Amino acid sequence: MNYIGEHLLPGQLGFFFLILSFVAAGMACFAYGKAAQTEHLEDSKSWRKLGRVFFIIDAVSIFSIFVIIYTLISKHYFEYYYVWNHSDKSLDPKYLLSSIWEGQEGSFLLWMFWHAVLGLILMKTSKKWEAPVLSVVSFAQFILASTIIGIYIFDVKIGSNPFLLTRDNFGDLPVFQRADYLTLPRFQDGNGLNQLLQNYWMVIHPPILFLGFASTLVPFAYAIAGLWKKDYGGWSKDALPWVSFSAGILGLGIMMGAKWAYESLNFGGYWAWDPVENASLVPWLILVAGLHTHVVYNSTGHSLRATYLFYILSFVLVLYSTYLTRSGDLQDTSVHAFTNLGMNWQLRLLVFVFLIPSFVLFFMRYKKIPHIAKEENSWSREFWMFIGALVLFLSALAVIVPTSFPIFNKVFGTNWNIGEDKEFPYNRIQVFVAVIIGLLTAITQFMKYKQTDKGATLKSLLWPTVLTVAISTASSVFGAINYDKYGIGFLIAIHLALWASIYAVIANAAYIWVGLKGKMKAAGASVAHIGFGMFLVGVLISSAKKEVLSINHLNPLNFGGETKEKGEENLTMFQGIKTDMGSHWATYEKDSTTMGGKYMFFHIAMENKKSGEKFTLYPDLIKNSKGQEGYSNNPDSKHYLTHDIFSYVNYANKTKEGEDTAQFRVETVKYKDTLYYSSGFMILDTVGFRLENNRVEFTEKDTAIVAKLTVVPFNSSKKLTAYPYLTFNNNSIEYVPDTVISQGLAIQFKRPTDLTHFDIGVKESSNLTPFIALKVLKFPLINFVWLGIVIMIVGFVMTVRRRMRLINN
Template sequence: MHYNGEHLLPGQIGHFFSILSLVASLLATIAYFKAARMNDLLPDRKGWIKLARTAFFVETISVLGVFFSLYYIIYNHYFEYFYAWNHSSRSLQFKYILSCFWEGSEGSFLLWSFWHCVLGWILIKTSKTWEAGVMTVISFAQFCLASMLIGIYFFGYKVGSNPFILWRQQMPDIPIFSDPNYLQLPRIAEGNDLNTLLQNYWMVIHPPVLFLGFASTIVPFAYAIAGLFKKDHTWIKTSIPWAAFSGAILGTGIMMGAAWAYESLSFGGYWAWDPVENASLVPWIVMIAGLHTNLIYKSTGYSLRTTYLFYILSFVLVLYSTFLTRSGILGDTSVHAFTDLGMNVQLLLFVLVFFIPAILLFIWRYKNIPALHKEENTNSREFWMFIGSLVLFLSAIIIAAKTSVPVYNKMFGTNIAPPEDPEFSFNQVQIFILIIIGILTAVTQYFKYKSSPQGYFSKNIVWPTVASLIVGSAICIWGNIHYNKQGIGFLVAIYVGVYAAIYAIIANAAYIWLVLKGKLKVAGASVAHVGFGMILLGVLISSSKKEVLSWNTTGIAVFKKDKKEDPAENITLFKGVATDMGKYMVTYVKDTFNTVDRKRYYEIDFKAKNGNEHFKVYPDIIKNNKGMEGFSPNPDSKHYWNRDIFVYISSFQQNDQPDTATFRNIGIKPGDTTFYSNGILILNKVQVNPEAQKDKFKNGETALFLDMTAITKDGRRYPLTPGIVLNNNELTNYPDTVKAQSLIVKFNKVSNPQDGKLEIGVKESGAITDLVTLKVYEFPMINILWLGVVVMVIGFFMSIYQRIAPQIFSKE
């Protein structure tokens, strides 16, 4: 059958490049492996290197071909392709087109492969005699990634998932494909859209940085494998800038994800120990441990075996995180996880095909790896650096073990339940690791390698220690840290953690001036440690002093308490009604629907009761898609230098339905009381032609307005002034409303002038009430965290420059 409107050529080109990428990467792997086995002086080796480079060039062109073919399809809304339809829509803003790539696993693998190509060419230019061994590993990784995109069946098993498969090939049995004009059907023509959570600018820049971090972990791994294969350990100095680069980029990517969570997820923070967050964090921790043992070996000859192990595990853990996030195994425990593509076996093989050979090679060569058998001096820098590396590794093991519970349950048929409070289950362990790492970060550099002269350490560390104790005490005493949710023991641990973080900051800053004499060219590590200490301090203060501002003062609860939300911590605002919220009077001013991003923005006005503070925030909601019902809230924040006011919508009521409620007529006299569902109505008096209502009647007309009060069950009072205006025989009615009570009262008539009895109409209708329920947090000093990330990354790059600059300038 011929189908109208299909564009088959872009998909055919893209799939061709996918196959070519697979073949070229396999050829590059074989050629590089052949060269790696040869002596550097053999003439044939150059031929194999040349062939391998040519194949890797073809591989690079192929990856770019796949990328641009898929981009072309998504950009032009060719929804005959299932990937384009499933991850984009015609109404999607242009700035989120790239986000459509990495919503699906196939696009993520493509992004990963792209970064391998970039890193590969840098290594070809710089790795010299290590090129063959290192590029064998990278080319083989490219082969594995390419296999994820081909989408063919091999002896009945599906290999990869083809992003260029057509809708009618993906689901051939759907009846709509009997229609040659199926592309004109509204459900197909509009597209399935991008997940609402990904429609954020952070999700345009966060994944590329994160995947560059993931891709970069292969470089120290590849050097380690090449070194084990050749029994040559001279690569160890070359790998230090690469490990620092990986630490900087992967750390930046992780914290970009935290910033995205802070701005897009409504759990009230930037880190929730989500399994996918943990899966990224663990390889970073192990890489940082490996970087430090690498530095130890370079300076003293100790810890080479540990460095090999950490670099191997760091890359393998990246592969394991790929399995966790893309196998669907975390679908019930993470908001970040991808859906199952039916590639679980292939993903697991991706992990094992690197892990098993690497570990076996490490064990085989273990005895040949140089190791000093002399005991390390406890008065030396390397001893405490090694202890710190082991503590980091222990932290990674604990996080990985807790995160892998769904894997245990799946593999062994167990039913290990997650903890009642997942965050605290991590925090109660990691707080003590934070304390140890903070202290070691402060003091370790004050030792010298191999052995410190007597009195050297104490002489230099005394003043940073005194200063840290003073500053830490000031924060703990006057900083109003009163986190008591987990008991006094955990609060004491937080206090100690604050001291440790302050110690890390001050001691490293002092080291730059006291020991390095202000020489910033060699201060990269200390700057990175200052940033790390700031991150620890920012996490402790912003989390332990996080305060709920939105305590419910209205007595109105629009939802029931559950594990995620407590109505006591959510305040309900009625449109146009200023409401008391502790420090602030808060008003839901209005809401506006933006047709471009399809979000409804709520203007919330905050006015401090004391002082001149006055600001507005604009949290929003967007209708869920991808099979999810309801709406997703996107927070907004008011940023100050010392705190953030964080606001998101936990519930809302938008009344666009017709009003079906009717008035209940009641006879009443001045001084009488009548009831409504949430309280009483009192008629105070009748006013004739009142001055306050002058705008409603003209000269010669008679106006009667009722002075009434609505009193709720919890004692709140609302004034009401319904009225009528008489002009000859015509009567105009002016009802009055109490929106916060969904109450409308109108003055019908004077039913009996002799006894002064009046008739009023009372109606209770939700159709008059627009309301929002807000959760509002205050995060004190959260900017210390974000600034700490910037400082730490700057320190990493200073350290990288310090190590590669001599090589660059020596060539010049």
């Protein structure tokens, strides 16, 4: 059949480049491998030339694929499944990019894109290491390309091709019997991009994170090259700036994800120990461990074996985290994990194809990797740096092992699972890691490599220590850090960790002046450590002192032994009614919509009880994209230097707005009779002519009969009063019902049947007045988390620059 209106050329071109990149990467790997193996210099050079040509072809193909996909998405060619499934016409241009990496194919492509860029830089800079290093890089490109080529070999599908047409994927559907299927409404627009991803952080977080993932390939490639060429330490100086770069970028990428989660998800924080988050953190921890043993090796010759191990592990764990996130094997433990695209075997293979050869090589060469038999002096910098690296490694293990429980269960048939509280099992271990790492970060720089003068070290540590004790004691005493949810032991651990982190900040700042005499050029490491220390302080304070402002005091069930565990954290707020939120008054003033009702903003006027400061929060609900009904909530925060007020809407009856179909149910009652409604009862107290009430003041001219009812909700001891009445105007009767908003009740006084019997109408409806369920949290010192990360990254950039200068000199 000849389909009308399809644009097939770009897809064919794209598929051609997919195949080309796959083949070229394979050839580059082979040619560079030959160049690395061949002893003969001239041969080696010509193989290397060939390798370069193939690698450049690979890179150009990947760039072209990217351009083609972007073109397809921006031109809205919905005949392509990827375009149809991940974008729509309403998207802002910057989100068209996010559409590329919403799907698995696009993320792998992004990864390969960075490998290509890094490979081109390495081609220029790695000199004699070019052949083996680029051979490893090309191999990675070859393997990754296999995940997006989407070809069948003996009925086995290899990879998933982003250029497939919708009708290729779903050829059986009747809609494709029509040649003009593209004119149907369902092909006029795509499925759109997930609402939660329509956020500027989602434009920049994935590229940075994937640059981080991609950059872990460089130390891995150097390590493999070192083992391969049996030049075990020769690459060490060349690779060091790359490691700093990688650790900086990967750290930045992870924390950008945390910032995105904080700003646009409703987890109520920036980190939730979700398996997907853990999987990205673990390679970073191990890479940083490797960075430290690497520095130790450069200065003393110790710890080279550990460095090899850490670099291999860190890259393999990046692959493992890809498998965890993408395979669907984690879907019962993670909110982020993706569904299975039917290529799990390939994702598993991805891990093993790097894991097995690199570890075989490592163990074969292990004995030959130089090491110093004489052990480190315990008064030396290298000894404590090694201990620190080991602690980071253990900390990584303590994260990845429980994260992998679903995998263990699959492989060994066990039945393990983390309990109801998924954060505390991690926190109670990592808090001790923070204590040790904080202390080591503070002290170790003051020691010298090989042999330290004890007296001098202690002397230069004196003032930072005194200052730390002063500040820490003050913050412990006056900081009101009394997070006792998990008992006194954990609280003490938090205080210890806080002291250690403060020590890390102060001691490293002092080291810049005392140890380095203010030479900022050499201070990269200290700056990174200061940032890391500040980050820890921010994490500890913002988590331990997180406050829920919207505590529901009104709920009478809010007592008893388990209250602390239970989340009485949402407050129902009626429009226009000032509500008590601890330190603030909050009023839900109104709401507004933008983009044709896509975003619904709630205007929450906040007033600080003490200072009287007024501001408005605008948390919103976003209508989900096509094919999914419902809303997603999006928080809003007021930022202060010392804390954030963070709010999000969990429910709004506006979203369910429809006609009020409930009817008045009429009953005839006497005085003191009881009327039941779904969640309580009411008693008719009295009926009177112009009865005094809290609603209207009647004048002599009015003819009004008022009923007084006492409403008793089952779940509250607080009694409420309602005064429905009827008036006579020009011989007609007007019934004025009274509403009890908190009970969703409207009560009507119909008419007296006789002098002792009255008709009362009761209506129950939730649409009487707009209301929301709102959660408001306070995060103290959250800015330390972000500022700490920024300073840490600055430190990494400084070390990269310095290390590069050292190489070039």
